[in-house]
Amino acid sequence: MPRSALILAVLLLAAAGAAGLWFLSVRRADPQYWPRKPLQNVPTAHAVRPADWAELTLAGGPGGNDWVLLPDQPQQPPFRSSVQASQRGFLAPQDCVECHAEYCETFQHTSHARTSMLPSTDSILGSLQPGHNVLTTARTELQFRMQQQDNAIVQQVILQHPETRTVFTGSFPMDLVFGSGNHGQSYLWWNADRLYQAHVSYLSESDAWVNSPGPYFDGTADFARPVPVRCMECHVTWIAADPKEMNRFDRSTLIPGVTCVRCHGPAHEHVAYHRQHPDETQGRRIVNPAALTIQRQNEICAQCHSAGEDHASLFGYRPGEPLEQWLQLDLSASAESNADPHAANQLARLMQSRCFQQTSGFACTLCHDPHQNQADTLTITAQQCRQCHQQDPCPEVQSEKTGSLARQRCVACHMPARRDAQVAMQTRQGNIEALLRDHQIGIWPETTAIERIRLEATLKQTLQSVEGATP
Numbered sequence: 001m002p003r004s005a006l007i008l009a010v011l012l013l014a015a016a017g018a019a020g021l022w023f024l025s026v027r028r029a030d031p032q033y034w035p036r037k038p039l040q041n042v043p044t045a046h047a048v049r050p051a052d053w054a055e056l057t058l059a060g061g062p063g064g065n066d067w068v069l070l071p072d073q074p075q076q077p078p079f080r081s082s083v084q085a086s087q088r089g090f091l092a093p094q095d096c097v098e099c100h101a102e103y104c105e106t107f108q109h110t111s112h113a114r115t116s117m118l119p120s121t122d123s124i125l126g127s128l129q130p131g132h133n134v135l136t137t138a139r140t141e142l143q144f145r146m147q148q149q150d151n152a153i154v155q156q157v158i159l160q161h162p163e164t165r166t167v168f169t170g171s172f173p174m175d176l177v178f179g180s181g182n183h184g185q186s187y188l189w190w191n192a193d194r195l196y197q198a199h200v201s202y203l204s205e206s207d208a209w210v211n212s213p214g215p216y217f218d219g220t221a222d223f224a225r226p227v228p229v230r231c232m233e234c235h236v237t238w239i240a241a242d243p244k245e246m247n248r249f250d251r252s253t254l255i256p257g258v259t260c261v262r263c264h265g266p267a268h269e270h271v272a273y274h275r276q277h278p279d280e281t282q283g284r285r286i287v288n289p290a291a292l293t294i295q296r297q298n299e300i301c302a303q304c305h306s307a308g309e310d311h312a313s314l315f316g317y318r319p320g321e322p323l324e325q326w327l328q329l330d331l332s333a334s335a336e337s338n339a340d341p342h343a344a345n346q347l348a349r350l351m352q353s354r355c356f357q358q359t360s361g362f363a364c365t366l367c368h369d370p371h372q373n374q375a376d377t378l379t380i381t382a383q384q385c386r387q388c389h390q391q392d393p394c395p396e397v398q399s400e401k402t403g404s405l406a407r408q409r410c411v412a413c414h415m416p417a418r419r420d421a422q423v424a425m426q427t428r429q430g431n432i433e434a435l436l437r438d439h440q441i442g443i444w445p446e447t448t449a450i451e452r453i454r455l456e457a458t459l460k461q462t463l464q465s466v467e468g469a470t471p
Helices: 003-008 097-107 229-233 268-276 294-302 343-351 377-385 410-414 445-469
Strands: 045-048 068-071 134-136 142-149 152-160 167-173 176-178 184-191 194-197 200-203 208-211 236-241 249-256 417-427 430-437
Touching (some): 134 208, 167 184, 208 417, 294 343, 377 410, 410 445
Antiparallel strands (some): 176 184, 184 194, 417 430
């Protein structure tokens, strides 16, 4: 599977926007100088089987066809980093409220702010109610139950032999929520100071618990997939990582969400300056992305919304600097990594569009306001489209049967939502593929035909409702 596809699989469920990103092939960042260095220690795992089930394996399962795969317990003391977020200027969002309360209030509802969260009944979108909190698998002997247990919210594995009734159970806490919920969520759990992905994720489209995307086989329970620092770079503001281990972190340094400083750069000097000069109205010692060139603005987004090959930790990247020092991007139209619409590749897809190539000011923020939760994206984007495309009616779909509805739905035809086979989740009924917005703006005849039929049906239903309400 291409590395770019693995990047997305985090995302679901993402981002963020993003970005979602699934878990990649991994390298580690030196916390002092930030170059990538080869991993020295890869976490090990072991299979768990009840004694009388030793002969029962599942074809295609993880870890050598085992039913349940768990990580080994680390033997080292907890990792403690000498590098703290405040030293690097990675401040928490509450440090910005003092002067930017309005922005902070609206920002907390955005996909970036919610791309990782601590667990709660509010942040976990999947149901915990009996009857709706169970994931059944192709093997009736195995099921998962999501529930509150003591002071935690857990994924409970229940493995029951159909004849001997031998039972294996295990509970794994949802310690960190990954994904804003626009497409779905995945969940991470701490095994001492190491992070792993839980087997069960949540898919928003079907409002259901599902096997996590990637190498998660229906009918198995895999809680041993390590979460590398690259995933954290696109889902948290900051966390300190052990440079010698694949998935070992200092838990105390976590700042969830992708917040202000990831786009504006280190803020400790900025905060200190304005506390000393409270009458200063112009922002000092901070990056204003709007003041950067279009390329540098888009590179801020490309940290996570591109399929680049990273060679230095993005926790060391500073907005306004050339991203190529941290990320090797191939934005050519012929690049294999740019052939799919997944969320980790949005900039490359956009750059292949004539709208991008024939304008000089096409920044991501033209359509996306990073400070606002833009629920009505179709209408907002349509307003931008009409800045250049003023023809009305739309020659593709607008007619007597569709009325003027198409004027608000440019994106539906020209940036279609498409199934991504590289982000598939196994179920008893077959694979489910994530539905993601393709950022290559173009003319898609098949999509246009489907949208025309949908608009005609919508208009017909609206007219029938109006006629039914007329006395």
